[in-house]
Amino acid sequence: MSLFHPRSISTKLVLATTATISMLFVVCGLFQVNDTRKRVDALVERQARTQAEAIAGSIAGQVGQIDGGARTMAGVIGRAHETKALDRTGVLAILKANLEQHPNAFGSWFLEAPNAFDGRKAEMKGQEAFGGNKDGDFAPYWSKSQKGELIFSTFGAKYNEEWYSVAASTGKPWITKPYLAEGTDVPTAMSSLSYPVVSGGKLVGVSGMDLSLGMLSKQLSTLHPFETGRVFLVSQDGKWLAAPSANQLMKPYDGVSPEIIQATLTDNTIKRIEDVASDDGATFQRLVYPFALNGLGVRWILLVDIPNAALTGPVNDQLWMTVLSGLVLLGAVIVGVTWSARSMVRRPLRGLIGDVARLESGQFEQPIAGLETEDETGEVARALEALRHKLARTHALEIEAETQRRSAEAGREQTERERAIHLATQQTVVGALAEALADIAAGNLSARIRTDFPGDYGALKSHFNQAIQSLEEAISVVGKSTVTINGGVNEIAAAAGDLSRRTEQQAAQLEETAAALNEITEQVQASAENARVAANVVKKASVDAETSGQIVQSALNAMQGIEQSSSKITNIIAVIDEIAFQTNLLALNAGVEAARAGEAGKGFAVVAQEVRELAQRAGQAAKEIRALIAASKDQVTDGVGLVARTGEALQAIASQVIEINGLIQMISVSSSEQASGLKEMNHAVHQMDQVTQQNAAMVEETTAAANNLGHEADSLRDLVARFHTTGSTSHGRADPMRRAA
DSSP: OOTTOTTOHHHHHHHHHHHHHHHHHHHHHHHHHHHHHHHHHHHHHHHHHHHHHHHHHHHHHHHHHHHHHHHHHHHHHHHHHHTTOOOHHHHHHHHHHHHHHOTTEEEEEEEESTTOSSSOTTTTTTOGGGTBOTTOOBOEEEEEOTTSOEEEEEOOOOTTSHHHHHHHHHSSOEEOOOEEOOSOSSOOEEEEEEEEEEETTEEEEEEEEEEEHHHHHHHHHTOOTTTTOEEEEEOTTSBEEEOSSGGGTTSBOOSSOHHHHHHHHHHOOOEEEEEEEOTTSOEEEEEEEEEEETTTTEEEEEEEEEEHHHHHHHHHHHHHHHHHHHHHHHHHHHHHHHHHHIIIIIHHHHHHHHHHHHHHTTOOSSOOSOTTOOSHHHHHHHHHHHHHHHHHHHHHHHHHHHHHHHHHHHHHHHHHHHHHHHHHHHHHHHHHHHHHHHHHHTTBTTOOOOSOOOTTHHHHHHHHHHHHHHHHHHHHHHHHHHHHHHHHHHHHHHHHHHHHHHHHHHHHHHHHHHHHHHHHHHHHHHHHHHHHHHHHHHHHHHHHHHHHHHHHHHHHHHHHHHHHHHHHHHHHHHHHHHHHHHHHHHHHHHHHHHHHHGGGGHHHHHHHHHHHHHHHHHHHHHHHHHHHHHHHHHHHHHHHHHHHHHHHHHHHHHHHHHHHHHHHHHHHHHHHHHHHHHHHHHHHHHHHHHHHHHHHHHHHHHHHHHHHHHHHHHHHHHHHHTSBOTTOOOOOOOOHHHHHO
């Protein structure tokens, strides 16, 4: 047999194992490569952030050095101007010295506020040696040539430009957005750091230094992180400060995902741009790293392009290592599985196949091979061994079953013969029973089984004859009892008829009595109701009388309050009268004093006269009010007396109403008790009437039941007459006319 036969279990096992292990290798390799890619990506990004942080720190440091120089220069010029220790030539010297001390700076400058430095604008027109521009503004400017030599010039006073206006208006340092230099020996992009110059609390100008962005771009172009990476710079307004190509400088960012750049300028978070391609076809992962220029309130963005080769190189190496190690391990597994399948599966299975062939041919004597092994083939062998024993026992049982079948056939023939004899006996017994039952069905209860039954059937004959005899005796007794019941029923019916007539007469008399009591009860109840109504009316009148007394008392109290208020008003009127009198005196005195004053007091005399007249009218009005209040007080006193007498009369009426209310209450209670007693008598008569009617109904039901019982007794006697018993005679019927009576 070939080692790799396509139908062989071992071959299938080898192939399945190989496929499974290969799939596991592939899955594990993919997981390992993916994990490696993630770890490499995280490691490279950390390195890129570290390098970006270092480069950003270097740029911020360079800008910080220039910012420090500009801050120092502005402070020196301001303090020297305040102490009158510095003139124009001194400022020129400071600007030059500051530029020489900062090799990364491109220029150093100063622009006075309009005619604020020394007030010599008019005489300094065109005096470039003293820093005067063509308009006479003090605007000196030191810059560098292409060879790095210092060049002196002046510039126009553009007070609206960002490098002057922001620092002058806010009083704080400022770094401008990138712009192209004008009127310099070297055309370059720059950004100016401006500081206000203050002398004696007054702005005298703005000084600053220029940062050459071209030099900064050259520095960044020499940096290559991860060997082939790139570094670029974007300003706070989204323009290239260091760009992939020279023609992109000072232009808005036009690379991949400009929205991410704008978002970074807004939220100041590190971001990443995927799949950035260069002109030569290389691809990068761009790290967007924002950083702040300390003290200037400005944020720039550093772009670090990470080559994809730095990310995929370690991953590819790991992938090849995984593939090679997997292939070697897979080959070793295939060899081991092939040898194991040949020695542990194929050879034992071939032995089991031979044993199954022997069992199929009926050879059950030889044991199954491989019983001693403990693996699955051993379990199969032991199962086949058990099957061999079962087949051997089955073969022996088949022989034994054949012998038993022949014995059973002989027994069956004997049973058939016995069953035929038993069937003939049953037919004899059933025939005798059928004949006796036919006589009973015809009403002949004297019929008996006379034929002898063999064996156990004799007891059946005895029991049947005894049952028929008991039934015959019961029918005879029932026939005799029906005559006795019929006579008793006739007597009960006659008595019930007499009782029914007497009960009906008594019920009619009770009904008339109940009607009369009902009328009396209604009259007494009406009287009691009228008494209750009268009591309620008297009670309400009593309450009204009490309420009227309270109202009269309240009126009396109100009258007394009015009387007291009148007394108080009289006192107040007296005070008003006194005030009017005093006012009249004061007005008189004022008139006298005004007359003494002569011409100057005439106006005051007129006012005093008016006040005097007002005081007199107030006094007259107070007298009239006092007279009216006195009259009102007398009337109130009379009203109090009348109200008091009215209260006494109402109190007497209330007492009499209360006595009448007590009498009516007694009448109402007596009438209610009489009505209650009559109501109870009426209720008792009604109950007697209902009981009498119920008795009458019961008597009628008893009469009907007695008649029904008589009819049932006649029916039962007729039914008994249908049967013929030993010594039976004809039973006579009761007279139906007598029972009906």
